Amino acid sequence: MEKTKVELLFEWMDNTTDIIQKHIEEPYLDSLAFTMELMFLQEVPDDVDDILTHKLEHALKELDMGRYEIGEIRKGVQLAILKGMKDSTQQQHLMTPETVAMLVGYFAEKLSKKEGKLTVFDPAGGTANLLTTVLSRLEQDVEAFAGEVDPTLINLAALNANLQKQNIEFFHQDSLRPFLMDPVDMVVSDLPVGYYPDDIRAGEYELRAEEGHSYAHHLFIEQSLNYVKPGGYLIFVVPDFLFDSDQSDKLHSFLQENAHIVGVVRLPESAFKSDKHIKSILILQKKGNGTEAPKQPLLAQIPSFKNANAMADILGKMNQWFVQYTDSSQKH
Template sequence: MAIVAKPREEITEEDIAFLRENYTSTGGLLPNAYAGGAFYTPTHVARFVIEALRGLSGGAFAPGSRFLEPSAGSGVFIEHLPQDSEVTALELDETSAKVTSLIYPHANVITGDAFRHDRRDYYDYVIGNPPYGVNLDIDAAELPDSFDTLRITKGRAKGKSEVAFIELAIKTVKPGGYIAFVLPLGLAYANYAEKVRRMLYETCWHVATIGLPGETFALTGTTIATQILIVRKAPPGTPLVPTVEKRWGSNFKRGGYDDITEFNARFLLGQTPAYFAKVTDIGYDKDGKSTDKWGDGSTQLDELLDDLTDTLMRENLYPHIPSWHSIKDVSAFMFQHANDSGDGYREASHVYADGPYRWNELTLGAGSEIDGVSTFDFEWQDRIVAEYYAGSALEEAA
């Protein structure tokens, strides 16, 4: 594009306005919006991610909130962030990085490899749609610290991009901060993702997993099924504790109470029931034709925002037998399993037949108490985080 090729001092306000209007997340600069594993995110998906985080933050972002987008692309997520926030955008592709810096001058756009970024426990939010399936090959000497998801071979750090980006997010977000990524479904079961599933399980509270249909990225030339994963980093030292429910039954079958403790189910203290949703219509079909029957531009993602803005829906959904029981691995509880045959999915597909489906899966309990705190208490995590920072402040004062 001629505008991007210009020296920065020759780029006019009209040029920037043209970029903002014409360079969309579906690929104004890159063929089919695909670049080395990166499928550029549809605008309404990026908007949903930001609005969901806004809802989880009490309806508004605090002034000066710190955001990291480690694979910024054209900046589609940044478009929806408040102007008074501190935004750091990392992007390997020079063209995309330049466009992002022109459209969003308030953002600190850094061109280069995200894995050289060395801020730790700093950001309030880490957001994005990291590249999928890219085989990373990085000079290990240039990494600021070690990555469990990368193996070192002859001085080179190698591994799959999506798992390494999740580890980077966990490293960079501060305790109590949120991570919201668009990710491939394969993370739920792939052997290469085992370490990062365990890492998420041991360091983060699960907030939501939202399945997206294959049509989501149809405009970028792929029908890969994806999901939005939202987690919150727990303070260091938050213990894994046993579930207090020993027997639990199927709400779908109305019975079949079984011992659910046989797989040593433990979760981070403060973990609420795991919230899942499945979008069945993203707003267009595989050919890009609109499916907006009401003509108002809304999609099923918009319907889910209320669930994350307040806790009413999440508090009242039945906590189903968790689908991870089908693979006998509690560390994978943040992802849906059982090929859409789990209790929660099946009941949700009947109760919310027109979509989106939504359901809870059991974690620590269904309202039973742990040390006097209800396992349905959605302010529990906030208190744990507040106590952590209060303790840190006392240590610094001493």
């Protein structure tokens, strides 16, 4: 069978990363960042020794970036990052699956006004896979921002955005600290799940725990609401147990006060390793003048992504729901 362009690009990236890794003895993800820099610059940096320079110049001769479309580059990069993350044991080094990111992009497209400029923010940017996938679905002029605390991930994210020609401004910081950024039209994020270690910082949030560590995913929701305009939308990938945990009553009343729940869409169980990893997509609108909750929130269970007929059916129903929702929200 003939290899797809995505497979060919991934193979080139993987082989080149392997050459770099053997030479500089750094982890795969750091060596991959070097590979992505090569792809972007199309030349070997000056500070590389002769032996490696020779090997990399040879590799670059075999790469013709002009034959790859942006989507193919994104998927090739994704495969290489996924491979690196399999070797990395850190929990935060996980990437939003492409199918899930595409769904978030679908919702972003449905909820964004078609005319004018759009500002989008991901407070947990990771390698920018979710954000760049969402941006690829949006047709308007978009200005994007992302926060990420992990230096390896933000380095990969910046290179990933460059290779896809996406204009994203990155903040290398703990995203639960204040941002030097105006409120945006929309937030999209695959929320980090777990406890937030900084109890002093958490104490500034309404959703802090009464005792012990607070949930990072709750604080991220509150922080995101701080940085979205009134009437703006937030699309989160959240753990399935979000509303069943010991601190969920507090979250529920906080959301009732500050946002409208637009929809909860449960992702297919087959997309996750185990039941405890199942996720949903939570769609919120920040309360503002003239905003009101949908008469009937969008509640859906996504079938297996492999079941094309069932997927087409649910997309048809969701499209129908969005037509009614946009009609009624435009009347206000």
